[in-house]
Amino acid sequence: MSTQFDNPGDERKASIVVQVNDGNEQGAAVRHAHIALHQAPRDFDPEGFEAAGGLPAGFKLLDQQPTDEHGRRSFGGLRGGHYLLTYLHVPTTAGRLVRVDAGGTATVHLAPDIRARVATAIESEEAERLSRPPRAGDVAVSTLDIARNLHATVLVSPPPGAVRLQEGWPAHYSSFLFNAGHLRRTWIFRLPLDRGHHPAKDYGTPPTNALAEIEHDDDLHVAQKLPVPISGHIGVSLTRTETASTGDLSLWTAIRSGTEALQFNNYLHFMDLLFGDDRQAAPGRFSAERKLFHQIKNKRLLPFSDTDAYRVLKAATEAFVMVNCAVLRSPDFDQVDDNDYLARRDLPGFEEHGGIDAAFEHYLEPLGAQGRRRVLPYLALVRRKLPDIAVLQDDQDSDNLRVGFLQDKLGNPCLVELIWSYWLEEGMLVQTMNAVTRRFQNIRSPSTPDPLANLEIDPLRPLNNMLWGYLQDEQHRLTVNRRNYEYDHHYGIRLQGRAIRTMRMADTRSQFLESFHHLLRLCTVFFKQDDDTTVKADAFPVLNALKEVHLVMSQGAHNQFGDLPSTARIEMLMQQWLLARPEFREFLPTRIMVAYPEPWMDRVDAMKKLQGWTDTSVVHFRNLAIFGEQLLLGIRYGAWSEVFESSQAFNWARFWRPQIQGYNHAYRAATGVELSGETSDKEADAMLPSLLLQKRLAAQQRSA
Template sequence: MTTQKQNTQDNEAKWYQDEGLKKFIHEEGKKFVSENTLTISNRRTNLEYEDHGGALSKDETLWKVIRSRKIDFANYEKFITSIMCPTTSENVIKKESKSTDNCKEKVVKPILSNQIPFHNSQAYSVLKNATELYVKIISDAGNNLDYEINSISLSNSPYIDRIKESLKDFSLTLCNDECGRFEFPVLSELIWNYWHEEGYLVQTMNAISHRFQNIKTDGKNALNQMDIDPLRPLSNILWGYIQDTQHRLTIPRRAYEYENHYGINIIGKAISNLNPVNSRSGFMAAFNNLLNKCAHFYRERDNIQRIPDGFPVLNALKEVHMILAEGAHNQFGDLPTVSKIEMLIEQWILSRPEVREFLGGKVMIPYSQGWMPRVDSMKNLQGWDPVSINNFHDLAIFGEQLILSIRYGDWYVINQANFAAQWADEWRNEIQGYIHRYQVVTGVDLSANAPDYAKRDYHIKPAILIKRRLSQQ
């Protein structure tokens, strides 16, 4: 009996001892966990890109320049209005200059004094000269107006430095204009003009010009009722526009340069017999491949369990950069700018109330710029491509920015994948926007996975894809 009682007491002591140990372990464990918390999150943190020798920061400067020196139609329209309306010109323009006197000397006086050599064409002369000056202000370092965009220079761009280094054997004294082209290269790409031309901007103006001259064209006579009386301000501007036709770039002239820059063309009667010396035939394949690599990169980026590889994007950037450099000769320094000036004038004419009165437009459709409804109305009247000009305009804007960021980046000597990764992240909205609009316009999805990408028509010129889409409708 005594032995049994002793065993019971021993068991109780052991139980209390075990429970005390468990309690001790539990309390110490809680204390340890509270002091050594490991947080596991299913969320990707922001990546920090390592900068090698400041090259990355220079690329970021380039991207700021591209965005800040973009020609915006709304600002352009305000600028033209300030010039065409003397009562408001000083109030609007002097904000961009050091003084009103400087404003008159640098802006108003050259515009009013430089007239085209045709009778009664003063209004169009003012429009043309003001547009040229506006583009010069945006693109050129030679002007002395206090536009904020001119505070950013590309004179230290590695790519520009490399070009200047290759010319050091030539003993040249550069004038202000030539120095400006080195430090402030004109940020204008013909891809902007190409997509607007595919969107029927030029064809719309040609139809209005023919009707103004009473010239009957093939197809529908949709503008029979368009009679602009001479009391309308637009009447005299159209007169000057038509008189100045001989001084504008022709459709074949632009088409040849499209081939030289990007290996693309437009389809039409005016350019049926093109015979270019050079055609950058590999550009479309390389550029679309870059966009496809970016689409894959974004899928990897959005997968929080994977780290995306930037090398495929980097290699694609190198390829596109080299093809663009091959086409940057002869008319490269001037034709894109002149072509943009001419199309800006056409956009301004189409935005006038007189054109709206005759062509009309669907009020409930959202447009970002005032000239766009006129183009869509003309396309509807003539039975042209039903895809809205909105999509072509976005392709023009996004395409130009992307190509500029590739052309003036020093991609040939960059070997760090994080450079390409940051480029892809920086331009993600533009790239994905371009891919979507391209599918709407051509019917081709550039974001498809690799097996589908190889089988589809990704490398065919956009004009052929658009023609094929129209034939299937």
């Protein structure tokens, strides 16, 4: 493209053609290279002129244009005279002075000393250098180099699939040759402007990102890979679908860790270390629980005489629950165990995130502008709904008198679910303790003869005084009706029995059972698909069901939600501990050869046998309590309302698969309703478990 200039008179127009090539023997064209055209003054004497000395005085900038794809640029419409043409990129290159006569054409060659070169060798997959032509399955190793003074400034654009092996020059790239055929490979060296030697006031202002380019083609003709004869047995295997890592994997790991820490055997170990013969062993164990216990034991006073032993038991249990339910404050992750658990579920580990602690910290969201405290994304969503409400910084008793969010409640919610208490109450834990305390008070059982007639606990044993304190403190414990109202408020489930008064619920979760059981059925379908290595399991139905259950549960997270579940947990842990006392072996005929996972459980089953209650083992109710709590915590505290990709639901189902299948089995064993079938009975799915249990008890009594 020619550029016209104003020229006086009728002089014939001259032109200059510039060709820019690399200065090495290959001489590749330099495209998009900006060339400055200066006109010498009329009285210019070229004698002794040196272009390397910079721009002489009196030279006038006429134009500045880039070269085309072939490294060529034409300047037309010139009058006869001397002109200076300057290459404006790196490396610094002396300009060329040229004279052109009126009506004539001059050709100028610029050869910057770039020395760009590409050499390719063929290697086997074992990095063995090959002298034959390339074949599919080989590796092309290309070595690129340029002039030494350009190492820090030149940019290289490799062809697709080429991977740089190391930094520095010469640059080495590796390309795996997947397919046979003609493979066109283009390497591009990009050269920035040399602004240090060509200031804008003298040479004009090219675009900021102007880059000159040298293209090197490195085509390969790849032959077919030679067939390899195979003999013997050939094994082919398929693996399950890989899944991407999601941030809430760390939350579910924290929930699993926290719920396992709250289990009775861990609580029993804590009590043994605190009060038993093991109190001097493992001084580092339960340090946080011990510290909190000593802080609160003198604050929990009872207005009754001779109840110190029970008061200490209550304070120790409260300390244990408060420390282990607030796991988000400082999660106790076990890197090896947690990664092994994920590996068994075919879920990605936390190595790429720098460990599970870093992954969990990254999952949390900052609270407030300064972000010094971090909270779960779900609770951050709740916080953003009320931006005008202050967050109270201290967790002191006085904060409860002020208006605002308690920061510790936002940052460290107590991860317990009331469904744990519900299933243990259905398993007759509380009723067993009530039967013992009634007999302790010399109240006759309604049954004739009294099955506990021989229960006589002498005052020489610690259990006697413990039961005395437990009875005296009855007015300070939750009643069955208070718990029942809250079961209905959280999950729409209720207890049945003579002790339950006529209930007048103000708010109930009538859709919880149906939606939760629907989720469990969808998980069963998902597991079958996920185990089939020829298909990719569809997790979108699971995601939609999770969002539905999360919505229903969040509607019940009000009023007593913040305190009643943990209070019920404290009271029932104490009941379990009392029943686990060795003295009860003398009063309740237990089956020694049955391996119960927790020592209080055989006492409950023995009481059920004596009283003629349900013959379903408390083991199933305990499993429903543990698995149900873990599943619902993973649903409640996930930010499911913001999730639209199925990967999180995919990971949730895989992560909690043992708990889901364990819950389904325990529910069938306890109620007779199968939740793992693909076809559902909507009436049975939505029926209250207490009604199902009553039907089974009636059938049991009829067949007795």
